[in-house]
Structure formats: C-alpha cells, structure tokens
Amino acid sequence: MEVAVVGAGPAGLFCAVALARRGQRVTVVDRDGGPAADGSWDRRGVMQFHHPHGFRPQIGAAFQAEMPEVLDALTAAGAELVVFQGGNGLPAPPPGLRCRRAVFERVLRAFAEREPGVDLVRGHVDDVLRAGGRAAGLRVDGRELPAELVINASGRSARLAADLRGPADGGDCGLAYVSRQYSLLPGAELGPMNAPVGIIQTLSGYLVAVFLQDNRTFSALFIRPADDRRFSALRFDDAFQAAALAVPALAGWVTPDRSHPITPVLPGGRLHNTYRGQLDGNGGVGLPGLLHVGDTVCTTNPSAGRGIAVAMRQAVNLLLQLDEHPGDPEAAALAFDVWCTANVRPWYEDHVYWDADLLRRWDGGDVDVTRRLPSDLIMEATEADPSLWRVVGPYMAMEALPGSLDEVEPRVREIYASGWRAPAHPGPTRDELASVLADFGAR
Ligand SMILES: Cc1cc2nc3c(=O)[nH]c(=O)nc-3n(C[C@H](O)[C@H](O)[C@H](O)COP(=O)(O)OP(=O)(O)OC[C@H]3O[C@@H](n4cnc5c(N)ncnc54)[C@H](O)[C@@H]3O)c2cc1C
Known part of the structure; x- marks a missing residue:
C-alpha cells in the first residue's frame, strides 16, 4: 500500500x-x-x-x-x-x-x-x-x-x-517559555538536581527548570505568565543571565565557572x-x-x-x-x-485545569479547598504525606491517567484545609525578579 x-x-x-x-x-x-x-x-x-x-x-x-x-x-x-x-x-x-x-x-x-x-x-x-x-x-x-x-x-x-x-x-494556556542552552565547562560538576531531567522548581509566581541534555549541554528555562510584560526583557542575553543568576536553582548551573552559553536566548511563542x-x-x-x-x-x-x-x-x-x-x-x-x-x-483536561488554577495562585490566590484540587497541588502534597506516592507516582510517570488521582484528592484536600502549604523554594518572587529585569529595560 x-x-x-x-x-x-x-x-x-x-x-x-x-x-x-x-x-x-x-x-x-x-x-x-x-x-x-x-x-x-x-x-x-x-x-x-x-x-x-x-x-x-x-x-x-x-x-x-x-x-x-x-x-x-x-x-x-x-x-x-x-x-x-x-x-x-x-x-x-x-x-x-x-x-x-x-x-x-x-x-x-x-x-x-x-x-x-x-x-x-x-x-x-x-x-x-x-x-x-x-x-x-x-x-x-x-x-x-x-x-x-x-x-x-x-x-x-x-x-x-x-x-x-x-x-x-482549548487554546492558549496563558504561560510562556524563555530558555537558553549552555555547555558545562570541562571537568565541571553538575548543578543542583531534583528530577531525572535536572531541576524543576515552582517559585512565587513563576517556574524555573534546567534540562540536562546530550554531550554535557543543558537548557535553563523560565516559565512565566505570558501577559506579564515586565518579563519581555528576558529575551535579551544579559537580562536572562542576570535573572538566572538571581534564582539559586538556576545560578548553580549558569554560573560562569561551571558553564557557558552556546545559544542566544530563545523566546517561546504561545503555549x-x-x-x-x-x-x-x-x-x-x-x-x-x-x-x-x-x-x-x-x-x-x-x-x-x-x-x-x-x-x-x-x-x-x-x-x-x-x-x-x-x-x-x-x-x-x-x-x-x-x-x-x-x-x-x-x-489535555488535566493541564487545562492545572494551568488555570496555577495562574490564579500566581496572581495571589490561595489554594481553593472548596473545589477539586489540581494535579500540581496533589503532587506537592507528597511532601506532607509520603504515602500519597503510591497513587501519585504512577500518575507522574504517566503510567496512570490523571483520573487515578481522584482516589487521594479528598485526603490531599484535608492536608491543605489544615493550613499546610509546600515550603517555598529559595529565590526571588515574581515582583522581585521583575525588578532585576527592570534594569535592562526595553530596547
Ligand atoms: C516550548 C515547547 C517545549 C516542549 N517540551 C517538551 C518536552 O520537554 N517533552 C516532550 O515530550 N514534549 C515537549 N513538547 C512537545 C513536543 O515538542 C511536541 O509534542 C512534538 O513536537 C510533537 O511532534 P509531532 O511530530 O506531532 O509534530 P511536530 O514536531 O510539530 O512536526 C510537525 C511537522 O509537520 C511539518 N508540517 C506542518 N504543516 C505542514 C505542511 N502543510 N506541509 C508540509 N509539512 C508540514 C512541520 O514542518 C513539522 O516538521 C514541547 C513543546 C513546546 C511548544
């Protein structure tokens, strides 16, 4: 045929x-x-x-x-x-x-x-x-x-x-990517890791990640609300580097004594x-x-x-x-x-629900325990109750569909209703990071 x-x-x-x-x-x-x-x-x-x-x-x-x-x-x-x-x-x-x-x-x-x-x-x-x-x-x-x-x-x-x-x-998820590729210097050790790919951390109002790649290269990444114009300066190489150095999880990778950039900054289109x-x-x-x-x-x-x-x-x-x-x-x-x-x-449905709630929280909203919790909060709650891994692990590995989280969602809601919140990662808030970028202005 x-x-x-x-x-x-x-x-x-x-x-x-x-x-x-x-x-x-x-x-x-x-x-x-x-x-x-x-x-x-x-x-x-x-x-x-x-x-x-x-x-x-x-x-x-x-x-x-x-x-x-x-x-x-x-x-x-x-x-x-x-x-x-x-x-x-x-x-x-x-x-x-x-x-x-x-x-x-x-x-x-x-x-x-x-x-x-x-x-x-x-x-x-x-x-x-x-x-x-x-x-x-x-x-x-x-x-x-x-x-x-x-x-x-x-x-x-x-x-x-x-x-x-x-x-x-569906359509636009409201988030935007900005990344840059780096190469580790000869003999340099890896930076901090918390995942098989490298490191992924949600900070106050944005997310950062490092993805390890082939041949001792890696990408450093910011994910931020697409409509926050203060972050448009991230597309400039010097602004990106300054912002990355301000976030400990990224700084441990992009510091000049560990790596050097091999591409310009890569701004992403809509996601x-x-x-x-x-x-x-x-x-x-x-x-x-x-x-x-x-x-x-x-x-x-x-x-x-x-x-x-x-x-x-x-x-x-x-x-x-x-x-x-x-x-x-x-x-x-x-x-x-x-x-x-x-x-x-x-x-698809998992991300639509998760992203809308994440953007709401990044804009100052608290965890809303009056309705179903999104998957990111259920994953974070494994820090409070490791027994949740039995159900959360297969979901994270994509071996079980998002609906599998329904089993533990009521328990996780109890955890958040008691006032527990995931400990904050060290680093600037979105407003603080925006002021780092303000120095680089529009060009
Ligand atoms: C910013 C970003 C980061 C991502 N990160 C990850 C990740 O970490 N892990 C992951 O698994 N996935 C990730 N993805 C998703 C992943 O990139 C896509 O799922 C993947 O590209 C889908 O592959 P595809 O073959 O379906 O389509 P594509 O890779 O988009 O390929 C489509 C091809 O069709 C061609 N084409 C289109 N129209 C025509 C036409 N009319 N005539 C001829 N050719 C045509 C294009 O040139 C292209 O080569 C990411 C996506 C984005 C946007």
Missing part, C-alpha cells in the same frame, strides 16, 4: 518507519528540508525545536518495540539514556533520554532516510486529495502525490484538512492546551483513509514534558488499529478516536 505522511516530526517519522517495516511504501512530506549543509537547522514552523525537551520512558518504549536501533544511534550521538523511577517506585525498564530536541530529530531523520521503503520529500502540503469518498493522496506544492492512506502528523499549528474534523477544544479528535462535526469519519496523530490531536503545556510521550503513545496505538483493521481505515479511525478520547484527552 502507498502511504503518505504529512510532517517529518517525531510522530510522522516514527509512523513512517514502522509502516515501512510492515511492508508499506511510505512517502513523508515536510516543508522543512532537514539540516543545512553547514549542519545548522533552524526548523522554522516548529518553534519548540531549540527549547528544552525531556524525553520520557514512553518514547524509549516505543522505539524499543518498533525500531530499537534508534536508541543506539541516539546514544552514539551523545544522548544519555536515563533510568527514571516508575510509578511502582522501581526503575522503569525503558529508558528516558537526556538530549537536545535538535539532536533527537537529526538522528531520527537520518535513520528514516536510510530506512528501505521510506522516502522523504521536501514540499508544502496544500491539501488532502479526495476521490470516491476516500483519501487519495496529497497535493504538494500544486502537484499530486497519490496514496491510499494519509497520515496527518503536521503538528500543533496544523490547518490541514480542517474541514474534515470537528474544531479543536497551547488543545485536543482535537479524528471525527467530523457529525461524529463520523470525515474522510476514510485520513488519520491524524501527534500534536494534531493533542498539545499540552510543555512544563510537564508530556508532548512527545503522548504523541508516541498515539502512534503506537494508531499502528495497532491499522494492524487490527487491515484494509478498513475507517474502522481504524473510529477505534483510534475511542482510544484517544480515553487515553489522550485526559492529559
């Missing part, structure tokens, strides 16, 4: 190689032509490309099942396999990865290019061809590319075939929480033979680093549905949609 995949991002390339290994002939079309001859890769249209990425064990598990050689190639490129703790408290057997997104995609793309049965083509997909009520291929820069099956893996800004699906739920199923407004398959996967289905605020894990899980299930419904892509789409509603949509 001829398969056309729109998008050579993680979801599209993974599906392409896996389908080729099932005997299909796959053409992947992307408007991006891959790394330039000098090795640089801007990846316009994928704004998160140079922002930090944590690669959860679900990603390693998908590769191990379908194309384990990718993990070897990633390690050879300098990615570190890191053993995360699973929800049961034991090491999770598939490894997570510490790796720059650009290194991850470079390796995956090169791997797909070498895969027999996969053809990578540069071009802009204008539309999905339709014939006899089924998908019949793609229109790429005005030319027709015939195919019997079309997989839309065109990412979070996808407008492709929008008329064939119901509208997306989204969205969900969009396979079906059209009438609840039917809009076009049999067209399936949507990855960020075209779900995006979540990246601060929990779930995006590619969710995308890979989708891809694995999509392959399963295609295996189980040979020659019947409409049945595969229906079954995939049911699975996504049950297993993907909850991660």
Whole structure:
C-alpha cells in the first residue's frame, strides 16, 4: 500500500518507519528540508525545536518495540539514556533520554532516510486529495502525490484538512517559555538536581527548570505568565543571565565557572492546551483513509514534558488499529478516536485545569479547598504525606491517567484545609525578579 505522511516530526517519522517495516511504501512530506549543509537547522514552523525537551520512558518504549536501533544511534550521538523511577517506585525498564530536541530529530531523520521503503520529500502540503469518498493522496506544492492512506502528523499549528474534523477544544494556556542552552565547562560538576531531567522548581509566581541534555549541554528555562510584560526583557542575553543568576536553582548551573552559553536566548511563542479528535462535526469519519496523530490531536503545556510521550503513545496505538483493521481505515479511525478520547484527552483536561488554577495562585490566590484540587497541588502534597506516592507516582510517570488521582484528592484536600502549604523554594518572587529585569529595560 502507498502511504503518505504529512510532517517529518517525531510522530510522522516514527509512523513512517514502522509502516515501512510492515511492508508499506511510505512517502513523508515536510516543508522543512532537514539540516543545512553547514549542519545548522533552524526548523522554522516548529518553534519548540531549540527549547528544552525531556524525553520520557514512553518514547524509549516505543522505539524499543518498533525500531530499537534508534536508541543506539541516539546514544552514539551523545544522548544519555536515563533510568527514571516508575510509578511502582522501581526503575522503569525503558529508558528516558537526556538530549537536545535538535539532536533527537537529526538522528531520527537520518535513520528514516536510510530506512528501505521510506522516502522523504521536501514540499508544502496544500491539501488532502479526495476521490470516491476516500483519501487519495496529497497535493504538494500544486502537484499530486497519490496514496491510499494519509497520515496527518503536521503538528500543533496544523490547518490541514480542517474541514474534515470537528474544531479543536482549548487554546492558549496563558504561560510562556524563555530558555537558553549552555555547555558545562570541562571537568565541571553538575548543578543542583531534583528530577531525572535536572531541576524543576515552582517559585512565587513563576517556574524555573534546567534540562540536562546530550554531550554535557543543558537548557535553563523560565516559565512565566505570558501577559506579564515586565518579563519581555528576558529575551535579551544579559537580562536572562542576570535573572538566572538571581534564582539559586538556576545560578548553580549558569554560573560562569561551571558553564557557558552556546545559544542566544530563545523566546517561546504561545503555549497551547488543545485536543482535537479524528471525527467530523457529525461524529463520523470525515474522510476514510485520513488519520491524524501527534500534536494534531493533542498539545499540552510543555512544563510537564508530556508532548512527545503522548504523541508516541498515539502512534503506537494508531499502528495497532491499522494492524487490527487491515484494509478498513475507517474502522481504524473510529477505534483510534475511542482510544484517544480515553487515553489522550485526559492529559489535555488535566493541564487545562492545572494551568488555570496555577495562574490564579500566581496572581495571589490561595489554594481553593472548596473545589477539586489540581494535579500540581496533589503532587506537592507528597511532601506532607509520603504515602500519597503510591497513587501519585504512577500518575507522574504517566503510567496512570490523571483520573487515578481522584482516589487521594479528598485526603490531599484535608492536608491543605489544615493550613499546610509546600515550603517555598529559595529565590526571588515574581515582583522581585521583575525588578532585576527592570534594569535592562526595553530596547
Ligand atoms: C516550548 C515547547 C517545549 C516542549 N517540551 C517538551 C518536552 O520537554 N517533552 C516532550 O515530550 N514534549 C515537549 N513538547 C512537545 C513536543 O515538542 C511536541 O509534542 C512534538 O513536537 C510533537 O511532534 P509531532 O511530530 O506531532 O509534530 P511536530 O514536531 O510539530 O512536526 C510537525 C511537522 O509537520 C511539518 N508540517 C506542518 N504543516 C505542514 C505542511 N502543510 N506541509 C508540509 N509539512 C508540514 C512541520 O514542518 C513539522 O516538521 C514541547 C513543546 C513546546 C511548544
């Protein structure tokens, strides 16, 4: 069967190689032509490309099942396999990865290019061809590319075939990313860590993180309310460095005797929480033979680093549905949609609720014990009652859906109702950090 995949991002390339290994002939079309001859890769249209990425064990598990050689190639490129703790408290057997997104995609793309049965083509997909009520291929820069099956893996800004699906739920999550990549100096030790990826801390009104990556590189990150204009100066290199040095969790990494910056500051665009199923407004398959996967289905605020894990899980299930419904892509789409509603949509809903409440608290609101507590507060409460880990651990590891937290939510509400609050991390409040930035002004 001829398969056309729109998008050579993680979801599209993974599906392409896996389908080729099932005997299909796959053409992947992307408007991006891959790394330039000098090795640089801007990846316009994928704004998160140079922002930090944590690669959860679900990603390693998908590769191990379908194309384990990718993990070897990633390690050879300098990615570190890191053993995360699973929800049961034991090491999770598939490894997570510490790796720059650009290194991850470079390796995956090169791997797909070498895969027999996969053809990578540069071009802009204008539309999905339709014939006899089924998908019949793609229109790429005005030319027709015939195919019997079309997989839309065109990412979070996808407008492709929008008329064939119901509208997306959700939108802007109200938070913004600003990050910068650094390299550890020869012999320098790592900075402070509190997570497999590095360090993640919520301070008063904002969040900071360090993501360790391949080849002794790391990214330092601020996540802040998108509409707080006082933070726009963070996009300047000197302002970012001053702000990072003002926050102990970041200062321990970016101090000049431990590391040096290897990129300018990378300001992020708006971050989204969205969900969009396979079906059209009438609840039917809009076009049999067209399936949507990855960020075209779900995006979540990246601060929990779930995006590619969710995308890979989708891809694995999509392959399963295609295996189980040979020659019947409409049945595969229906079954995939049911699975996504049950297993993907909850991660979107989790973040919508969490982010709205976090922004409210960052604006001075207290924990509201009169209604269901968001997941971040439930996770924090493990500091007050470690027995909560039995339920919280599998959720954090994405081995259990957000609904699993319902079991402990009443207990956690009791904890907060008694007046307990998580101890504050050392560092400036958002107002104090804004005054550090005020010195750098608008330019
Ligand atoms: C700031 C930020 C940080 C993130 N951090 C993490 C993290 O720490 N961990 C994590 O797991 N996830 C993270 N994510 C999410 C992760 O980046 C996405 O889930 C991932 O990129 C989804 O992969 P994809 O293949 O579905 O789409 P994409 O990676 O977006 O790929 C889509 C591809 O389609 C191509 N394309 C689109 N339209 C067309 C067209 N019409 N014609 C031709 N080509 C087209 C694009 O060029 C692109 O190559 C983050 C996201 C953001 C925004």
